[in-house]
Each structure stands twice: as C-alpha cells, then as structure tokens.
Amino acid sequence: GQCVAVCPTGALTEQDNTWMVLDALVAPGKTVVVQTAPAVRAALGEEFGLPPGTLVTGKMVAALRQLGFKYVFDTDFAADLTIMEEGTELLDRLKRHLEGDATVKLPILTSCCPGWVKFFEHQFPELIDIPSTAKSPQQMFGAVAKNYFAKQLGIDRKDLVVVSVMPCLAKKYECSRPEFSTDGDPDVNISISTRELAQLIRHANIDFNMLADEEFDHPLGESTGAGVIFGTTGGVIEAAVRTAYEVFTGQPLPRVDFDVLRGMEGIRCATIDFAGTPIHIGIAHGLGHARRLLEEIKAGVSSYHAIEIMACPGGCIGGGGQPYHHGNVEVLKKRAAALYREDANKCIRKSHENPYVMALYQQFLGKPCGELSHQLLHTHYFDRKGSSLVE
Numbered sequence: 418g419q420c421v422a423v424c425p426t427g428a429l430t431e432q433d434n435t436w437m438v439l440d441a442l443v444a445p446g447k448t449v450v451v452q453t454a455p456a457v458r459a460a461l462g463e464e465f466g467l468p469p470g471t472l473v474t475g476k477m478v479a480a481l482r483q484l485g486f487k488y489v490f491d492t493d494f495a496a497d498l499t500i501m502e503e504g505t506e507l508l509d510r511l512k513r514h515l516e517g518d519a520t521v522k523l524p525i526l527t528s529c530c531p532g533w534v535k536f537f538e539h540q541f542p543e544l545i546d547i548p549s550t551a552k553s554p555q556q557m558f559g560a561v562a563k564n565y566f567a568k569q570l571g572i573d574r575k576d577l578v579v580v581s582v583m584p585c586l587a588k589k590y591e592c593s594r595p596e597f598s599t600d601g602d603p604d605v606n607i608s609i610s611t612r613e614l615a616q617l618i619r620h621a622n623i624d625f626n627m628l629a630d631e632e633f634d635h636p637l638g639e640s641t642g643a644g645v646i647f648g649t650t651g652g653v654i655e656a657a658v659r660t661a662y663e664v665f666t667g668q669p670l671p672r673v674d675f676d677v678l679r680g681m682e683g684i685r686c687a688t689i690d691f692a693g694t695p696i697h698i699g700i701a702h703g704l705g706h707a708r709r710l711l712e713e714i715k716a717g718v719s720s721y722h723a724i725e726i727m728a729c730p731g732g733c734i735g736g737g738g739q740p741y742h743h744g745n746v747e748v749l750k751k752r753a754a755a756l757y758r759e760d761a762n763k764c765i766r767k768s769h770e771n772p773y774v775m776a777l778y779q780q781f782l783g784k785p786c787g788e789l790s791h792q793l794l795h796t797h798y799f800d801r802k803g804s805s806l807v808e
C-alpha cells in the first residue's frame with residue numbers, strides 16, 4: 418500500500434483543493450467569494466516567471482475575477498480587524514499591569530499563525546492563557562463574511578462559499594478546527610495555497626502577465642499598509658504598535674515605519690517608547706526560535722510585553738504554500754521588501770484608520786473586544802499535551 422506521512426498542520430501531505438474550488442464556482446445557488454492573504458501578492462508572480470519581489474496585487478485580483486469569483490476580497494481587511502482586537506487586548510493587559518495588577522498575563526503573544534498555535538497547544542499547554550485570543554485574519558474574515566456579509570446580500574450563510582488563498586498549508590487545517598464552524602458550516606470553506614492558485618490560473622489558460630491591474634471589491638477588500646505587512650516577520654507587531662501607540666498616548670506617531678522591528682534575524686527585540694513608557698517587544702520566526710522565548714516565559718525571566726511568533730522562517734512570505742524558494746534568504750528579503758513597498762504606497766497605514774473597519778464596528782460589531790466582537794472574532798485554545806499530533 419501507499420505510505421503516507423501525516424503532519425498535524427498538513428505541511429507534509431500536501432492536499433490539492435483546486436477541484437473543490439472549481440466545484441464551488443459552478444455549483445448552482447452559491448455565491449463564491451475569495452480572500453487573499455498579504456504574502457500571496459509578493460510571491461505569486463514567481464510562478465509566472467516574474468522576479469522575486471514583484472508585486473502582482475492587481476493582476477491577482479484580475480485573475481481571480483476571471484476565474485469566476487463573485488467578490489474578490491482581501492485578508493488584509495481582516496488583518497486590520499485583528500489589530501483592532503489584538504491591540505485592544507494588549508492595551509488592556511498593559512494598563513492593568515502598569516496599575517500594579519499582578520494577575521495580568523504578559524507578554525501577550527500573537528495568535529495569527531496556526532502552525533504556531535498548534536505548537537504551543539502541544540508543547541507549552543501551561544502557557545495557553547498567554548496568547549491573544551484574537552482569531553487569525555483568515556478566520557476573522559470568514560466570521561465576518563458568514564455572519565455579516567451574507568446578511569447584507571440577503572442569503573443564507575450556507576449559500577456563501579468562502580475560499581481563501583494562503584501562503585500556508587497549516588491554514589487548511591485551521592479551517593477544519595471545529596470551533597471555526599457553525600452548525601457544520603465552516604466560516605472558511607476552502608483554503609488553497611499560492612501554488613494552487615497558480616495552478617488554477619494555468620489550467621484556465623489565463624495569460625497572467627498580460628492582465629491589467631484590477632482593484633479589490635468593497636467593503637471587505639479595503640486595507641491599510643498595516644494589514645499588508647502582516648505577511649512578513651515583524652509585520653504583525655509593527656502593525657499592532659502603530660495602533661497601540663496612538664491609542665495609548667493619544668498622540669499621532671512621529672514616524673509610521675519601525676525599522677527596529679524589521680529584518681531576518683531569527684530572534685529580534687526592540688524597546689519602543691510610548692511617550693515615556695518603554696514597551697519591550699520580541700519577535701521570533703521559526704519554531705526553534707519561538708521555543709527559546711517560550712522557555713524564558715516559563716522560567717519567569719521574560720521581560721517582554723508583547724511577542725510576535727511565526728512558524729515559518731521569514732513569516733508567511735516563506736510559508737509552505739508559497740512558490741519554492743529553496744532556502745534562499747535573498748528571495749525572502751525581496752518578498753518582504755515588496756510588502757513594505759506596498760505599505761509605503763498606501764494612503765492609510767494604520768489599522769484604526771481603515772474607514773471600512775470603522776464602519777463595520779459602527780454598523781455591526783460595536784466596539785473592539787465588545788460582546789459581539791468577542792463572540793465572532795475571538796477563540797480559545799486547547800491543552801493537547803500527550804494527545805496525538807494527528808486528529
């Protein structure tokens with residue numbers, strides 16, 4: 418018989434879900450929408466012979482429309498939403514800590530990477546109340562699409578099919594976690610990788626490089642520069658700092674770019690001055706590096722207030738679903754530079770200034786970390802110590 422290696426995050430047995438997308442696109446009575454993660458636009462072009470670091474955002478949107486998606490949306494929108502939720506959680510813990518509350522859990526850890534979430538559930542279950550409870554942008558998008566956008570369209574959530582294009586193979590597993598389904602209907606129905614999207618484009622005989630740029634649809638396609646940089650190591654925490662600084666200090670940032678948080682070293686740290694309050698930030702990419710920071714927390718010697726952790730070296734730009742980079746760090750640096758370029762070219766670069774995110778809070782969610790936000794945009798973790806890696 419065939420021997421199949423099984424990996425908890427789906428990273429070893431690569432599933433091909435392109436046929437599920439094609440089935441959904443031709444299914445009668447279904448409205449099919451797609452969300453694209455930030456890192457995809459910085460690497461998809463490589464599948465079509467373009468040099469690493471070529472931004473293909475507009476061509477990618479055009480190709481997705483040609484493939485038949487009714488609405489082409491952006492996970493970056495949900496990344497801005499993640500910052501609103503995670504940033505609020507960070508500030509809440511920080512304020513209580515500064516007021517002397519000894520019960521408050523710090524550092525807060527980012528929670529947008531399912532590879533990392535699965536890792537701490539198995540390896541550091543004693544720390545499961547430390548990570549932010551904010552869902553990943555992929556799942557926040559799914560929750561908003563199924564509980565808000567479907568209503569706007571006047572259709573049942575089961576008739577809305579949400580497809581995600583991710584740089585990641587662990588995102589397929591994330592979609593299948595039971596807590597991200599309602600009555601058997603997953604918030605994100607199908608997740609495909611950047612390489613699978615390239616395959617769909619080739620199979621449809623779309624001449625990718627000749628496509629004219631197109632724009633994402635509204636309302637779930639509008640994002641800020643902060644949402645874009647989620648795709649690279651250090652980007653999530655930089656996005657969080659941009660918002661947390663302004664909310665905490667009540668002052669506009671003197672400079673939006675935080676060069677101290679950028680780079681490719683496996684573990685980085687920086688202290689950011691929140692108008693007199695020093696905030697210690699840690700960053701780790703690659704789970705070996707993450708483990709070192711977690712051991713410090715466990716030993717009670719961690720001095721960080723917030724830590725960003727990504728399972729893949731380089732963050733999502735180096736994800737398992739991206740075009741192969743064969744361990745070439747120069748390729749990763751070019752992809753990261755492409756995201757920082759897209760960020761710099763955006764008119765709005767802070768999540769709390771995204772007008773569509775603000776409108777969503779006003780019209781539907783209420784306030785960040787409020788009752789409905791908590792119900793739809795937050796999650797919980799499981800102690801999986803000793804349980805099988807395969808579920």
Ligand code: SF4
Binds near residue numbers: 584733
């Ligand atoms: Fe997926 Fe890797 Fe990004 Fe984590 S860092 S979300 S495993 S691509």
